[in-house]
Amino acid sequence: MLFLVRLAVFLSLCGCSNAQGQTKEEDTEEVKIEVLHRPENCSKTSRKGDLLNAHYDGYLAKDGSKFYCSRTQDEGHPKWFVLGVGHVIKGLDIAMMDMCPGEKRKVIIPPSFAYGKEGYAEGKIPPNATLMFEIELYAVTKGPRSIETFKQIDTDNDRQLSKAEIELYLQKDFEKDEKPRDKSYQKAVLEDIFKKNDHNGDGFISPKEYNVHQHDEL
Ligand SMILES: [Ca+2]
Numbered sequence: 001m002l003f004l005v006r007l008a009v010f011l012s013l014c015g016c017s018n019a020q021g022q023t024k025e026e027d028t029e030e031v032k033i034e035v036l037h038r039p040e041n042c043s044k045t046s047r048k049g050d051l052l053n054a055h056y057d058g059y060l061a062k063d064g065s066k067f068y069c070s071r072t073q074d075e076g077h078p079k080w081f082v083l084g085v086g087h088v089i090k091g092l093d094i095a096m097m098d099m100c101p102g103e104k105r106k107v108i109i110p111p112s113f114a115y116g117k118e119g120y121a122e123g124k125i126p127p128n129a130t131l132m133f134e135i136e137l138y139a140v141t142k143g144p145r146s147i148e149t150f151k152q153i154d155t156d157n158d159r160q161l162s163k164a165e166i167e168l169y170l171q172k173d174f175e176k177d178e179k180p181r182d183k184s185y186q187k188a189v190l191e192d193i194f195k196k197n198d199h200n201g202d203g204f205i206s207p208k209e210y211n212v213h214q215h216d217e218l
């Protein structure tokens with residue numbers, strides 16, 4: 001089951017945008033982060049590609065009205081999402097970096113990092129709205145696109161994932177799975193991964209194509 005989830009995320013992340021950095025010169029607006037509470041014991045912090053579990057409340061900055069509360073949805077379960085890959089608005093991807101489990105933050109997100117000129121949800125978020133979020137992070141787990149996973153797949157350590165390396169990784173994952181899979185299914189999965197991730201078509205998946213942070217000691 002875990003395999004299926006991982007695979008689904010692996011496959012679905014192909015078209016994701018780079019949430020950070022690339023649009024910096026676009027404007028001078030920035031995401032403001034205020035740390036409300038940081039646990040004393042903070043051994044690991046959130047990074048791009050990590051799977052996060054968090055509650056967040058969203059408010060319109062102009063009048064403080066609440067437009068979103070994760071606590072009132074899904075029977076109050078905190079939300080799971082992969083950080084830094086566009087699963088949430090750009091501003092939240094930025095605001096939740098380097099956070100430790102148990103940390104609380106208040107963040108101000110300008111419209112260019114939120115819903116922009118268009119607004120969202122039929123005026124629930126009006127055009128050009130600055131948003132304020134209160135975030136409480138519960139858990140940080142290494143996501144499917146972590147640097148650890150990349151290194152695990154890259155058995156010859158040349159910073160490129162070859163078809164053979166990914167095939168081996170899939171093979172191990174399939175073996176963990178209860179149900180036996182035939183070779184053709186595995187081959188189809190492999191082809192699909194390359195179709196969606198090998199953007200320059202050189203037959204390898206680079207760290208960039210895999211979408212992990214370049215400066216994470218690769
Ligand atoms: Ca390799």
Ligand SMILES: [Ca+2]
Binds near residue numbers: 198199200201203
């Ligand atoms: Ca490539």
